[in-house]
Amino acid sequence: MSKFAPVWSSLEDQVAAGWAPGIVAGVRHKGETEYFATGTLAFGSSEPMRTGTRFRIASLSKPVGAVVALSMMEDGLFGLDDPVAEWLPEIAEPRVLVSPDAEVDQTVPADRPITVRHLLTMTLGLGAFFTEVPVAKEFAGVGNGPMPQAFSADEYMARLAAVPLAYQPGTRWMYHTGIDVLSVLIGRVAGAPLHAVLQERVTDPLALTATSFQADGADLPTSYRPTADGVEVFKEYDEGFAEPPQLESFGGGLVSTVEDYLTFLSALADDRLISRESREELTRDQLTAEQRAGTTEMAGPTWSWGLGVAVDTAVTEPWTAVGRYGWTGGAGTSAYTDPSRDLIGVVLSQRFMAGPTENFGYFWGPLATVV
Template identity: 30%
Template sequence: MGVTTETDAREVGLCPQRLARIAPWMDRLVAEGRLAGLSVTIQRRGKHVYGRACGQADIARGTPFTLDTVTRIYSMTKPLTSVAVMQLYEQGLFQLDDPVSRYLPEFAHMRVATGGNRAKIETEPARRQITVRDLLTHTAGLTYGFMEATLVDAVYREKGIDFLAREGTLAEMTARATAAPLLAQPGTAWNYSVATDVLGHFVAVVSGRPFADYLRDEIIAPLGMVDTDFHVRPDALPRFCACYAYDRQRTLRPFDDSVETAFARPPAIASGGGGLVSTAADYHRFCRMILDGGVLDGRRILGRKTVALMTANHLPGDLASIGTPRFAETSYAGIGFGLGFSVMLEPAKAQILGTPGEVAWGGMASTAFWIDPAEDLAVVLMTQLVPSSALPIRKELRVLTYAALVD
């Protein structure tokens, strides 16, 4: 994919001059040292109409960031795991309102934190069982240890509940998660969490196959996502980028090397919540499948009604209305959540350009995507800066992209 031509842009209702504003924005981010490198790719009406990369994938080695640079997509893994869950749902193997404990018995007697302190957390029994839908929507009451905001978060850190750990098994890590109290009663609050990692274990148990094998065989390979996996293939390692963070002076510093990286070898745990690496081209194939109602190049991954269910809002309102979200890869007001994606409800309330029904998510290293069925549009942003809250680049790219729509 090269930068779009004027003819290509106009054919799909985009203004070439407005679309051209993306390039100087990208260049400024690199020139000002805010990002090492990045790529932006856009498809509309089934055509790849914009693709540009700039900067470096590895500053120390002088490797350029290109359109086929392999990146850590972290939480952009979650939508693929959710699709795996829904494939098994289509086979009649469970219902969304089934208790998870029917398949993972360790969830049978969960308790919920009500107060206390680090020495002793007070708890009460969960008022109802966690359902499969609770896990898909992050309303199960689970959390992440890295939040560092609650007593339960601290328990996660103490118990080593980390599905990106390079030791242990998916089953063992899930068991650790069930040994910790819940942050909230099931179904009562939205809390970003290890829920999708637990769903990876759920897929393994229900399908009778290792989760990584299932994801490769049923989603990644059928979609032709040739550079997507839980580690970087040896032949693709030269295209793998370094990951960066800011130091106290807001200067880029290495976070994870492009060669001396744990991603160069298969992990002990296949993290369904954040373990994949991928490329812009690969992720666009996933987006296209969602846009086309579950099919790509004649291969059906999901039924169109299943896709419609996944991309609908399953919360009683927006994220801001159900508890007090502490962290997400999206804003809270005007944004709902479906089965694996955020869902745009009210652009005015979200204070950003967009379309009701648009689905999206991002990853810890500032990668992002959104899929807009009404506009037949998909955008993928690839870069490598942690945390994703460091820069407002996702919002900026949304404005630049939507401002180019002129049909």
């Protein structure tokens, strides 16, 4: 019997309870790898989930983009503390609100340039807002959610440049936007579409045949979002992935499988994509106490951020550990590497998270008991 049987049983229980129609997961522990799939592609469907089923992985795209950026740095194409103005002239001279709740015309010049580090650490000064402030309404037209954007990278930058920063660059973590902007930078530096850069630096070297920015929507599981009465089909999200995206972004645009993503995280942990030094930089806590106020606002004080990945800073659950790194995706995905346990886990569902504190305990909890 598999030592991971309790984990797989827990996934089956989630599906049997109607939490989601199907779940797929994979684990690598001390060199031993297993995959498991249960349920179907949709409620009422007879089409089974498989370990090779492709999912919209949402923000699990972010660590992939970070690895691409670090690999480009190793090739000398740009540096972590380089100002982005050379490639992103639209934000070469940003304006900053006098306070985050100020009217959008109450601004001062930025006191420092936006750098590549600010994008990877998501401290450029704009991102998800959790309070109703005037700039949040302006920012809504830029796009900062799970839906693929219906405009080009150039238009994205033009829209972004028209919105003042809520904070001075480098002073506060704000979710998501930095990786969207990083994606535009990567494409411009490479002089190539982002899918070509991804293929050259990640998917071809690792033979990841199912990871891309686009898939046939008919082959993907149906997406659901929680409601007061259970779940409902998230039709708009499904339709957003039915055509090639106008704005390819590592913010949340990738489609992948458990098999591909576990291979990616394994290659990162084994230093087969970037150097050990780059991997250690990517996965260490990069935030100051001042910057970390943004992570606390989003999901509590026990975690921080590296270069495109979350980093545990305290033990709060049986499965957490200081230095454990990874992230979750709002579409119902989670993946972490725990060096202290020599453990990598990936779980993909098609049920959207109910909020930023959802912890995927149905997977990580049983896993912690068997490793």
